[in-house]
Each structure stands twice: as structure tokens, then as C-alpha cells.
Amino acid sequence: MSETPLKYTPLNDLHILLGAKMVPFAGYSMPVQYSGIIEEHKAVRHEAGLFDVSHMGEISVTGPNALAFIQQLITNDASTLYDGKALYSAMCNAEGGIIDDLLVYRIAENDYLLVINAGNIDEDWAWMQNNNAANAVLKNRSSDFGLLALQGPAAFDILKKAAGFDASVLKYYHFACPDATSFLGLEGVIVSRTGYTGEVGVEIYCAAQDAAVVWNALMQAGQEFGLKPTGLGARDTLRLESGFCLHGNDISKSHNPIEAGLGWVTKLDKDDFNGKDVLVKFKNEGPTRKLIGFVADERGIPRHGYEIQGPDGRTIGEVTSGTQSPIMNTGIGMGYVENKPEYTTPGSAIQISARGKVFSATVQKPPFHKSN
Secondary structure, three states, X not given: OOOOOOEEXXXXXXXXXXXXXXXXXXXXXXXXXXXXXXXHHHHHHHOEEEEEOXXXXXXXXXXXXXXXXXXXXXXXXXXXXXXXXXXXXXEEOOOOOEXXXXXXXXXXXXEEEEEEOHHHHHHHHHHHHHOOOOOOEEEEOOOOEEEEEEEOOOHHHHHHHHHOOOHHXXXXXXXXXXXXXXXXXXOOOEEEOOOOOOOXXXXXXXXXXXXXXXXHHHHXXXXXXXXXXXXXXXXXXXXXXXXXXXXXXXXXXXXXXXXXXXHHHOOOOOOOOOOHHXXXXXXXXXXXXXXXXXXXXXXXXXXOOOEEEOOOOOEEEEEEEEEEOOOOOOEEEEEEEEOOHHHHOOOOEEEEEEOOEEEEEEEOOOOHHHOO
């Protein structure tokens, strides 16, 4: 049986020219690092970094029943959206398991854009088609878009210099659709004040064929600000320092939003949506496990799959994400543990069992790097 060939983003040739280390990820050939994960991570925290995230999926939802479809599909309440507003949500199955987490953009009345994870595009697309009782008009536009994430304290200055667009006027989770006269002469651009790093910044959607134009303009303008091309390695360490979940690790179909700490995007008082009955039960009865964050007290790097133990050495859970924080220079992680106050309350002592070695850790609410 032959392997599925890798797909390439519109910026693949640029990454190779920049000397990026390319790796397979979610079916794509993607840059994991350029100059080095730690250097790129620190650039985003202190100056700015530019990511190619064109592998993400985009689904357009249009027509008079677009909102009804989205309301059934997601746990959050899309009826609160207005033109230029975005929201984050989970998309659950009938058992309350998280099929994916996603962004919902309201472009106009009856015109929405859903942004989904790259590794789930085919599954999400099939799920949406099979759960379209509202008969909304769905189109998989994933190959149409290039998507860049410009993140870091200097992001707005770089964007303004490169394209003349002032993103500082955008509120968090809001976006704009500048016309060609106000953004590099390009049509169909969306500038969204969102991100996955915990820093200020934007995500820029453009036509796939225009992605290199945007990338080059940003890199040129960013030279004086210390902008660095940034790969998946730093993207993962940045999101983990900030406490953002990674689908497939911290959330999946075997997890529900209540235990994953996503109750804030799970509106149980809205009309019926996929998995609502089960999630109401989870909420009322209380989850048996809970996603926590923690920081190592001694030398040791937590990794996905490591055991989490109580102070007495009894196994109480499992690490879902872990790394060495480049900013804190210590191990940090997230994982599910038994939902008991002695294991979930910030300041509680736990242990991580790493290949026969045990090191102590303390439960801490992220963002980790801003608590020190």
C-alpha cells in the first residue's frame, strides 16, 4: 500500500531557500525550524516571528441557513457574532468528544468562514457534510488560501510598514477585510487579530498565489525590528507556555470540553447542538478528570504520555503536552488528572514519572511564563 504523498504550502520553495528544516506534519511538508527553536521562540516573545500556517483548513458556510448550521455544529454561540467578529469554539460529536477546535469568522450576514486544523480537514469536511440538516452552502476552500501568522510585540509596527495597515485598531478576535488599495494591491485579504502564541499579532489570509508577496513584504519590513521566520517547533513551545491546547494531544474525541477547561466556549444554554445532552450531564455531574498545567520543580522535561503521580507515587493521570520552556528554562506541561482539589488546585504538589525517573512539579495555571 503506497503512502499518501506530502502536500506543500504555497511557500514551500521559500522555506527551502531560507534553509528551514522540513518535516512531515498533518500531511504537509512544513518547516520545523530555521535558525533554531529557542532563538525563534525568543524572537516572538521579544520582537516578532513570522509563521507559515497555510496548511490550516478553511470552510466557507453561506446561504440563509448558514447560522443555523453553525449553531448545530459548534459548542459556542455564533449568534453573538457580527460582521468583523470571530470566535473560538469546539466541535463535538454526539458523545461530547472534541472532533476539532476551530475559529468562526462572520464575514457578512449569511457568510462565514470556519478555520480548522490541518490534520482534520478531511474528517471535519465529511462530518460537516453529514451534519448539514440546515442545508447551508458548504465549500472546502482549504487549497484557495495562504495563511501567515505574524506574532510578537513588533507585529503591528511591521505590518503597518509593510502594507500600510494598522492592526492596532482591531480588538482581540476581530478582523478586517482591507481592499487592494490598502493592502499591497491584493484582493481578498483578511487580517485577523488572533494567534496561537500568547503575544499580540495577526493572522493574514490571502489567495494562495499571493502568499509569497505577503511573506516577502513582511520579512523585508521586519528586518529593522528583528523579525525572524519561525517554524512549528517554536509554535509548539510558544502555545504551551501560553496554555493553548493542541488537538490530538490535549483535546481529542476522547476528551470533552468540560474536562478540558473549555467550558467558556461551551454555551449549554443555547439551543440544541451536537453533543449538548451529554455535555449537560458532564457539567451537572462534574468531570472525573481535569486538564491541568504544571511547572517542574527540578530538572526534568515532561513529555506526552508520561505518568502524572500524586505525592505518594500513585498514578493519577497522564501528560498530554510537555516541553522545556525557553523563557523559564524549566520543564512545563499540561495533562489530565483525577478531578480532586489536591491534584487540580494551583500550588498542589505532583510528580512526573519519566522513563523510570521521577521529578516533582507544581500545579500552575498558564500562561506559565507570565507567572514568574
